[in-house]
Amino acid sequence: MCLPTFVDIHTHIDKAHTCERSRNLNGTLAGADAACANDFQHWTLEDAKRRMGFAIQCAYAYGTSAMRTHLMSGEERQSKIAWEAFGKLREEWRGKVELQGVSLSVLSFFRDETKARALARMVKSYGGILGAAVSCSDAGGTPLDVHTTCGADMPKLLDVIFSLAKEYNLDVDFHCDENGNESSKGLLHISEAVIRNNFKGSVVCGHCCSLAVQPNEQAKRIIDAAREAGVTVVSLPIVNQWLQNRDPTNEATPTRRGVTRVKELARAGVPVCLSSDNTRDQFFQYGDCDMLEVFRSSVCIAHLDRPFGSWPLALAANPSRAMRLGEKSGMIAPGAKANFVLFRARNYSELFSRSQHDRVVIRDGVRIATALPDYEELD
Ligand SMILES: [Zn+2]
Numbered sequence: 001m002c003l004p005t006f007v008d009i010h011t012h013i014d015k016a017h018t019c020e021r022s023r024n025l026n027g028t029l030a031g032a033d034a035a036c037a038n039d040f041q042h043w044t045l046e047d048a049k050r051r052m053g054f055a056i057q058c059a060y061a062y063g064t065s066a067m068r069t070h071l072m073s074g075e076e077r078q079s080k081i082a083w084e085a086f087g088k089l090r091e092e093w094r095g096k097v098e099l100q101g102v103s104l105s106v107l108s109f110f111r112d113e114t115k116a117r118a119l120a121r122m123v124k125s126y127g128g129i130l131g132a133a134v135s136c137s138d139a140g141g142t143p144l145d146v147h148t149t150c151g152a153d154m155p156k157l158l159d160v161i162f163s164l165a166k167e168y169n170l171d172v173d174f175h176c177d178e179n180g181n182e183s184s185k186g187l188l189h190i191s192e193a194v195i196r197n198n199f200k201g202s203v204v205c206g207h208c209c210s211l212a213v214q215p216n217e218q219a220k221r222i223i224d225a226a227r228e229a230g231v232t233v234v235s236l237p238i239v240n241q242w243l244q245n246r247d248p249t250n251e252a253t254p255t256r257r258g259v260t261r262v263k264e265l266a267r268a269g270v271p272v273c274l275s276s277d278n279t280r281d282q283f284f285q286y287g288d289c290d291m292l293e294v295f296r297s298s299v300c301i302a303h304l305d306r307p308f309g310s311w312p313l314a315l316a317a318n319p320s321r322a323m324r325l326g327e328k329s330g331m332i333a334p335g336a337k338a339n340f341v342l343f344r345a346r347n348y349s350e351l352f353s354r355s356q357h358d359r360v361v362i363r364d365g366v367r368i369a370t371a372l373p374d375y376e377e378l379d
Contacts, residue, residue: 005065006291009319010275035282048085059289063341066098073103102131106147134186141184158193171202177210184210194229208260232322236277338365
């Protein structure tokens with residue numbers, strides 16, 4: 001089996017490898033938010049660089065050639081550390097792992113137009129992407145969620161984001177609908193805002209879990225709007241299986257899978273990507289930025305194997321296009337760079353049944369070293 005090198009379009013490497021020092025006590029999304037805020041006391045530029053560099057090194061060894069990471073951008077001091085570390089690592093890794101950064105703040109952040117404009121300017125200075133969390137808490141889509149749903153103000157706040165993105169010529173990337181609430185329709189609101197603002201940049205929506213609990217007719221309406229708006233949807237099946245539908249008391253077994261309607265989206269013509277999301281942090285206690293693990297788990301969680309069809313596109317070609325990495329990036333094609341991964345397997349069953357730790361990664365026609373860094377480097 002041979003696959004193009006992977007493009008991991010949705011990660012959070014600024015938080016990576018912090019799960020042991022700042023534990024998520026009950027394993028829920030709310031527990032993650034609380035423990036994540038608590039972890040900031042440990043952040044320095046050196047700490048962030050070490051953890052982020054470790055994550056990139058692992059991704060590179062597993063065969064990833066480009067990564068987009070969301071960066072904590074709501075609180076000023078934390079934002080400064082995350083973006084500075086990102087900027088340094090992007091230079092260090094250029095030509096090996098192309099890095100893109102997205103600002104991550106809640107929708108209510110954009111109520112303050114002065115702060116919002118300063119954020120857009122900072123993102124522009126790093127060549128980054130403008131982001132926000134929309135209808136994305138456990139209470140997303142309800143009046144209880146004042147930070148990411150913002151009641152009747154959501155369309156107005158989305159218009160602020162899109163007008164800043166147009167003014168500063170930025171692409172956008174949202175977290176949305178990371179819950180199981182039928183009333184959570186961030187994807188619909190974002191799609192309508194794209195059309196209303198006549199926005200022509202690249203628009204990415206990650207998670208979209210609540211689409212799975214919409215009645216079929218409603219889901220179809222949302223999917224049609226996403227297609228019309230040209231939105232790319234990113235599903236994060238491993239993390240959402242771990243985080244979604246978790247009982248805070250840890251007595252009940254989960255019954256939902258947390259994955260969005262990837263098949264219906266793809267069939268309707270919405271580009272779908274599969275990605276890592278969090279790595280050993282408060283939102284997911286495991287993971288190592290291995291896109292083969294993402295592929296294998298996604299196949300089992302979302303039943304992508306009858307048939308496998310074009311699902312490999314979700315790991316390289318589709319994210320490459322949304323990230324504007326170049327016409328032939330993410331593909332094995334005449335004239336494309338010789339960037340691919342070879343596995344000791346002749347079919348998907350053999351591919352997914354072993355760890356593939358002995359894979360061969362070829363970059364620009366040359367085999368690279370694929371030893372993983374030792375965890376002690378994080379001590
Ligand atoms: Zn995320």
